Amino acid sequence: MTEKKMVIITGSGIGIGKATALAFGKAGWHVVVTDILENEGEAVKEEIITQGGSAEFHFLDVTSSENVSSVVNSVEKSHNQPFAAAIANAGIAHKVLFDDMSDEKWAHTLDVDLTGEFRLVRAVTPGMKRASCGSIVCVSSVMGTTYGWHDHVQYNAAKSGVVGLVRGLACDLGSHGIRVNGLAPGFIRTAQALSTVHSLGPEGLEKAAEYIPLGRIGEADEMADVIVFMCSNGARYLTGQTIIVDGGVTVGRY
Numbered sequence: 001m002t003e004k005k006m007v008i009i010t011g012s013g014i015g016i017g018k019a020t021a022l023a024f025g026k027a028g029w030h031v032v033v034t035d036i037l038e039n040e041g042e043a044v045k046e047e048i049i050t051q052g053g054s055a056e057f058h059f060l061d062v063t064s065s066e067n068v069s070s071v072v073n074s075v076e077k078s079h080n081q082p083f084a085a086a087i088a089n090a091g092i093a094h095k096v097l098f099d100d101m102s103d104e105k106w107a108h109t110l111d112v113d114l115t116g117e118f119r120l121v122r123a124v125t126p127g128m129k130r131a132s133c134g135s136i137v138c139v140s141s142v143m144g145t146t147y148g149w150h151d152h153v154q155y156n157a158a159k160s161g162v163v164g165l166v167r168g169l170a171c172d173l174g175s176h177g178i179r180v181n182g183l184a185p186g187f188i189r190t191a192q193a194l195s196t197v198h199s200l201g202p203e204g205l206e207k208a209a210e211y212i213p214l215g216r217i218g219e220a221d222e223m224a225d226v227i228v229f230m231c232s233n234g235a236r237y238l239t240g241q242t243i244i245v246d247g248g249v250t251v252g253r254y
């Protein structure tokens with residue numbers, strides 16, 4: 001049983017989720033690492049513990065309401081406390097030509113990237129309501145706040161949906177002391193962005209850097225630090241906002 005404040009992070013075996021798990025570990029939280037990537041998730045848990053932090057790993061597929069709820073409930077029960085923070089980070093960005101867009105391809109991205117985030121929020125809010133406090137961060141994208149992305153219309157729709165989800169949840173949950181915010185990353189060096197099949201790939205990322213006012217691609221830990229801040233007391237009056245963290249690309253690209 002941990003006395004530390006607990007945070008749960010979906011998709012935290014690699015990428016932004018992993019960096020966020022490590023950052024919460026360093027900040028003194030008990031980190032519940034979750035992913036469908038079991039080896040990677042276990043390795044993140046071990047890394048946090050090696051660094052002197054506290055963590056556990058659970059397999060969690062955000063497309064399963066049952067899986068999400070059972071992980072949240074069993075962890076809360078075993079530590080006899082609710083989650084103080086939840087990070088809905090898991091996401092996919094599949095390239096699909098619009099002419100090939102089937103109901104299944106459309107629904108799969110929406111299921112992971114939008115409904116998957118809702119499922120985590122639904123599972124953690126009863127405990128947060130009992131505690132009258134909590135902080136939730138939902139990961140969107142500049143492809144949800146600002147840009148269209150060719151061959152990724154279902155991703156655009158899902159990530160824009162996250163912005164609305166954050167607004168609505170902030171209204172529903174604010175009176176319970178629960179804050180809900182979004183993070184919209186720009187171009188970040190992770191497996192998602194480095195994929196040449198589904199995204200820009202290494203060369204495309206370097207080209208994109210030319211349009212970024214800070215002159216470089218973002219790193220996962222630069223997203224993690226903002227997420228940890230959003231869950232800190234320093235952000236106590238912040239709710240309902242999706243913060244763009246993109247090195248300036250959305251204001252500088254013309």
Ligand SMILES: NC(=O)c1ccc[n+]([C@@H]2O[C@H](COP(=O)([O-])OP(=O)(O)OC[C@H]3O[C@@H](n4cnc5c(N)ncnc54)[C@H](O)[C@@H]3O)[C@@H](O)[C@H]2O)c1
Pocket residue numbers: 010011012013014015016017035036037060061062063089090091092093112139140141142143184185186187188189190191192193
């Ligand atoms: N990398 C970028 O440039 C960028 C930009 C904007 C937004 N984002 C968003 O940031 C978040 C993290 O992405 P990333 O860049 O770290 O990508 P990533 O591919 O490195 O990590 C995605 C994580 O989500 C997990 N995941 C996928 N499907 C899942 C499921 N059904 N259940 C549970 N976990 C699942 C993966 O296993 C992986 O751990 C995503 O929501 C992504 O859309 C990333």
